[in-house]
Amino acid sequence: MKRLQLQRWSSSVLSPRARTGGRLQQHLYYNLRRQSTVTPAAQAENEQLIDQQSSLLTTQTPGSPYSLPSPPVEAARESAKLAALHARLYLPTRLPLETLARCLVDSSADPNAKFNNESLSILGHDLLSHYTSEHLICTYPRLPLTVIFAAMYAYVGPKTLAAMTREWGVELAAVPGGEVDPGLLQFKRVVPGTDVNEEPAVATERPNEHRTSWRKSMTSRVVYDNEFGDPTEVKNIKGVPAEHASARFIRAVMGAIYLHAGRPAAKRFFEQHFLSRHLNISELFNFSQPARDLARLCARENFEPPVAKIISETGRKSRHPVFVVGIFSGQDKLGEGAGASLLEARSRAAVAALKGWYLYSPLNVRVPSAMEEEGAAPWKPVHVDLGEVIV
Amino acid sequence: MATYFTSIKRPLPSLPFLSPSSCEPIAWGARRHQSSYRRTKQRLRVKPDASFGTSSTNTYDHIIHNPPSSAPSVFQTPTKFLPVDDVRRTLRGSSTHVSTAEFSPVFETSGEKRYHLNASDVEEIRRLRLSDPMTWSRWKLAKRFDCSPMFIAMVCEASPQKKEIQKQVLEAVQSRWGAKRRMAREDRQLRKESWGRDP
Numbered sequence: 001m002k003r004l005q006l007q008r009w010s011s012s013v014l015s016p017r018a019r020t021g022g023r024l025q026q027h028l029y030y031n032l033r034r035q036s037t038v039t040p041a042a043q044a045e046n047e048q049l050i051d052q053q054s055s056l057l058t059t060q061t062p063g064s065p066y067s068l069p070s071p072p073v074e075a076a077r078e079s080a081k082l083a084a085l086h087a088r089l090y091l092p093t094r095l096p097l098e099t100l101a102r103c104l105v106d107s108s109a110d111p112n113a114k115f116n117n118e119s120l121s122i123l124g125h126d127l128l129s130h131y132t133s134e135h136l137i138c139t140y141p142r143l144p145l146t147v148i149f150a151a152m153y154a155y156v157g158p159k160t161l162a163a164m165t166r167e168w169g170v171e172l173a174a175v176p177g178g179e180v181d182p183g184l185l186q187f188k189r190v191v192p193g194t195d196v197n198e199e200p201a202v203a204t205e206r207p208n209e210h211r212t213s214w215r216k217s218m219t220s221r222v223v224y225d226n227e228f229g230d231p232t233e234v235k236n237i238k239g240v241p242a243e244h245a246s247a248r249f250i251r252a253v254m255g256a257i258y259l260h261a262g263r264p265a266a267k268r269f270f271e272q273h274f275l276s277r278h279l280n281i282s283e284l285f286n287f288s289q290p291a292r293d294l295a296r297l298c299a300r301e302n303f304e305p306p307v308a309k310i311i312s313e314t315g316r317k318s319r320h321p322v323f324v325v326g327i328f329s330g331q332d333k334l335g336e337g338a339g340a341s342l343l344e345a346r347s348r349a350a351v352a353a354l355k356g357w358y359l360y361s362p363l364n365v366r367v368p369s370a371m372e373e374e375g376a377a378p379w380k381p382v383h384v385d386l387g388e389v390i391v
Numbered sequence: 392m393a394t395y396f397t398s399i400k401r402p403l404p405s406l407p408f409l410s411p412s413s414c415e416p417i418a419w420g421a422r423r424h425q426s427s428y429r430r431t432k433q434r435l436r437v438k439p440d441a442s443f444g445t446s447s448t449n450t451y452d453h454i455i456h457n458p459p460s461s462a463p464s465v466f467q468t469p470t471k472f473l474p475v476d477d478v479r480r481t482l483r484g485s486s487t488h489v490s491t492a493e494f495s496p497v498f499e500t501s502g503e504k505r506y507h508l509n510a511s512d513v514e515e516i517r518r519l520r521l522s523d524p525m526t527w528s529r530w531k532l533a534k535r536f537d538c539s540p541m542f543i544a545m546v547c548e549a550s551p552q553k554k555e556i557q558k559q560v561l562e563a564v565q566s567r568w569g570a571k572r573r574m575a576r577e578d579r580q581l582r583k584e585s586w587g588r589d590p
């Protein structure tokens with residue numbers, strides 16, 4: 001399998017004309033600055049625009065860093081914070097400090113798409129969602145959709161990414177500007193006193209969005225909503241919350257590693273920084289009627305109907321009895337639970353049995369992206385079955 | 392002082408737990424403490440579990456696996472839930488089969504469905520419930536037709552008047568509850584919801 005030319009990819013992602021419209025807003029900022037990564041064609045185009053608009057540049061002196069919305073590219077080599085961050089994260093040497101500095105500039109600080117991290121963060125976001133979802137679906141093929149959404153949120157949700165930013169020791173700049181140390185995360189902060197939670201304008205492509213009483217099914221969220229099953233929100237507030245800016249920074253680092261160091265390095269970075277975080281998936285479940293669900297499951301899979309039996313008990317007539325109830329289907333025990341009443345123990349046993357069904361994990365799990373490596377073994381299809389119990 | 396006298400005046404045989412042992416007829420009034428060290432030592436001398444130590448048949452080094460009693464992990468899929476092509480199914484073999492005969496069931500009634508009511512019975516249930524909803528409640532209908540109240544609810548629905556009356560009755564009952572009882576009921580409900588959520 002031939003290696004793809006990453007340099008060509010990077011130039012297409014980073015050039016302003018590559019992704020037009022849609023998610024990537026094209027901002028043209030008419031200022032004379034040198035770029036870290038740019039194609040000659042785009043540069044020529046840019047210079048042409050600058051020539052046209054040079055009459056507008058009268059108030060700002062080009063040389064001063066105070067005239068710039070974000071630190072100049074040369075400042076990245078002189079920042080101790082940036083070098084320390086690079087070393088602390090053990091980033092590949094092929095990832096230059098200039099790109100790391102660019103990852104730290106949010107689009108609210110510098111609207112120029114060539115100097116902010118927006119393009120990198122879109123790439124990193126797609127990579128993170130792809131790697132996480134394929135890991136979850138291949139490792140636990142029977143997980144219900146709600147649990148997959150919750151696990152996705154726990155692995156690569158904005159709250160997790162913001163916590164990672166703090167763990168990496170990235171500090172936030174009070175106000176973005178050209179004179180700021182490039183090792184600080186720069187974004188335009190929300191004005192104090194703004195209500196962040198007030199009536200978000202929800203932008204979805206969902207038909208009949210105005211009918212608020214209509215049920216929004218879980219499967220429709222796969223199509224219309226984001227990877228966490230939440231509607232994409234567009235808020236009319238000025239500035240960016242620190243959580244969002246931190247999340248975009250982490251995604252941009254992921255995208256930058258992918259572009260500069262290649263796919264294996266990005267995969268390794270993902271495994272070391274994201275998959276290594278402990279998430280107990282068995283705690284993400286919430287059953288309202290476990291016994292009924294288990295009966296439906298056994299009927300669907302042609303097992304014998306589940307029967308609850310008392311395995312052991314103590315203190316039935318006392319104030320604190322304990323019952324241990326097992327749920328059996330024929331001769332096989334499906335689950336076991338302990339509780340202070342027979343009903344509680346049976347309910348917990350049914351929950352344990354359902355979790356046993358959902359948390360099945362095949363041996364020797366391989367994800368589809370493992371096939372991208374050279375000399376990979378032939379692909380064997382992952383386990384797929386009916387999975388979720390639908391009542 | 393008073394307590395001292397009463398304890399002296401009590402007859403000895405009424406306090407058997409104070410005497411050290413029936414077979415040691417010593418003047419216990421002279422002794423102030425039980426000599427419990429030897430006795431404790433003796434009682435703690437419990438025979439170890441069979442899986443501990445070296446057995447006579449096995450002289451090699453071996454692994455002692457004696458886990459504490461705990462709930463089984465949910466990450467270990469029951470053999471019945473494993474797919475047909477999974478290796479673990481054959482590895483476990485029939486060792487997971489347990490004889491369930493000696494366990495007593497949680498519910499006395501068996502969960503088997505009988506399907507003993509026909510269309511005319513259902514019509515009768517609906518007619519009774521519409522004609523006199525106060526007499527023919529779900530429980531009474533269930534008892535008469537030998538089915539569950541759930542089935543009655545599936546078959547027919549109470550009239551709006553009956554629902555309104557029932558709501559008022561419930562409110563009247565709940566209005567007499569104090570803070571303690573109300574809180575206890577709410578806590579019970581919350582605990583019940585946590586059954587399906589907690590690990």
